[in-house]
Amino acid sequence: MKLHIVLSVLAAAVYADSYSPLSYMDRLCGTDLSNLWLDVVLVVDNSEEMGSQRLGDITTNILSVFGANTRIGSTSSEPRTTRVGFVTFNAAGSLYADLNQFQSFSDLRNGVTSLLKVPANTKDSYLATGLSMAAQLLTMQGFDGKRDHYQKVVIVYASKYGGTGDLDPQPTADRLKGSGVKIITVAYGDEALLESLSTPRFGFNSASGYPQIQGALLESNCYCPLDWIQYRSDYTDRASFPYGVCIRPVPIPASWLGAKMSCSHRWNNSNLATEFNQAKHNFILEAVKDTRGVSPPYQYHIGLNYASGSWVWTQSTGRQQVPLQQPFMWSSGYPQLASDKSRVMSVQSGLGTGWQNIATTTLSANYVCEAYSCDTDNYCDGDQRY
Structure with missing residues (x-):
């Protein structure tokens, strides 16, 4: 496990300075x-x-x-x-x-x-x-x-x-x-x-x-602001390897567009959460389950949406949207081919959740925000937004 620290630092030395979500990897600590x-x-x-x-x-x-x-x-x-x-x-x-x-x-x-x-x-x-x-x-x-x-x-x-x-x-x-x-x-x-x-x-x-x-x-030196959860390799182990990503489930129903707007104001460069892999998908579900005010069946907006002819992960203002890559975590029968169903939420299906595309404005649900951690590449002044 100790060698993990050194190898992660060496890998991140190349990765963090030029980090882009287009790499389809979650950000590492600075x-x-x-x-x-x-x-x-x-x-x-x-x-x-x-x-x-x-x-x-x-x-x-x-x-x-x-x-x-x-x-x-x-x-x-x-x-x-x-x-x-x-x-x-x-x-x-x-x-x-x-x-x-x-x-x-x-x-x-x-x-x-x-x-x-x-x-x-x-x-x-x-x-x-x-x-x-x-x-x-x-x-x-x-x-x-x-x-x-x-x-x-x-x-x-x-x-x-x-x-x-x-x-x-x-x-x-x-x-x-x-x-x-x-x-x-x-x-x-x-x-x-x-x-x-x-x-x-x-x-x-x-x-x-x-x-x-x-x-x-x-x-x-890598941490998340108050009320945010640091994404890590094992949700149940708070001492497991951390990423430079902060997650915040919000138990306030909103439309997908309303959720996107809300996330963008909750912290610097924050936005609706991405799920680049199954581990992140599962981590977010566990975080949602532990959020006060949220009860099953679980359903919550994430940052996946259909734009300009393809599925992409939305990003904060000024950053290029990230094309969807495998693994795909769609629920059975999704995505549905409908011009008005261009936004995505995670919906409980059995013990887990899967992606379902929904209409842009008609369905309100809880949502999950994501932001960069505070670290050597991202100084935070301690000003918690809300």
């Missing part, structure tokens, strides 16, 4: 590391057991993860910036840099290099103290009204940790993950030791290399 916009807290074990060599390796890893092209700090002229805080832990946690201290990659390099030169003179290693300090830092500086919509990440570098009761790091890790914070762990030793603390698929070891951590950061 992959431009120079456009990361996150709040990140580094939590590093600097106990005696780590040693100077491991601390040197961690320094190299951290600087490779971010790289000189990442905009470190914050600026009013460019919102796509990443703030980096720095916490160490051994017998106790110590805050060395808050989220506003490093204002350039040079600041980060100088700070990390100087702070990780020599290990502390203690073998005690209580990760709970470092995680608690990271949580406090994010609470104080991560939600100040200006960067509330910036995703929060904690990166832990550790070999082992001790502690039970108040010094058990698991409760703090669970609280952080429960509040939406992503936790990346890099184990210098037994990888399984830290796995329960990390966000699913974000637990690595020292041999993994920095590209996997970069992939986890890019994925952390």
Whole structure:
């Protein structure tokens, strides 16, 4: 699964920059590391057991993860910036840099290099103290009204940790993950030791290399606005691989044209949903089933329509409509040959749904909207439309 992150990032590096729905593939999350916009807290074990060599390796890893092209700090002229805080832990946690201290990659390099030169003179290693300090830092500086919509990440570098009761790091890790914070762990030793603390698929070891951590950061930076559902490889597994697509079922009956108009105003470049494959078709059905105010039999407008002699997926203003390709998910007996039945909705048939073409104005139904995710290729300012 971890290799999936790296391969997806490499594939998307070519795909995302020139993305077009004409490729008949759903959009992947953005992959431009120079456009990361996150709040990140580094939590590093600097106990005696780590040693100077491991601390040197961690320094190299951290600087490779971010790289000189990442905009470190914050600026009013460019919102796509990443703030980096720095916490160490051994017998106790110590805050060395808050989220506003490093204002350039040079600041980060100088700070990390100087702070990780020599290990502390203690073998005690209580990760709970470092995680608690990271949580406090994010609470104080991560939600100040200006960067509330910036995703929060904690990166832990550790070999082992001790502690039970108040010094058990698991409760703090669970609280952080429960509040939406992503936790990346890099184990210098037994990888399984830290796995329960990390966000699913974000637990690595020292041999993994920095590209996997970069992939986890890019994925952390890929999210959907309030009330939208991120399209992912498995609807039932919220930690499964995400795409750069947001879905929103709307339980308000409207004509197909009314639904199209409504979707276009719900978020930037949003429109009626596409169903390029069976997996997406099934995902949307499950999302509709989980929407309050929707009951069976399920029927909802999607973006397929007949225009200029062919079936196409409608797109937002200024974008070319996408010709329909296989697989076709028509209900039995459809599409019907009728000049006035040029719009398409999904209609429940047995346990699933199928496409049926309908008249343009006469049938009102719920509908499903789709938009790009917020990510490095698509900055969102946190302004939820409605």
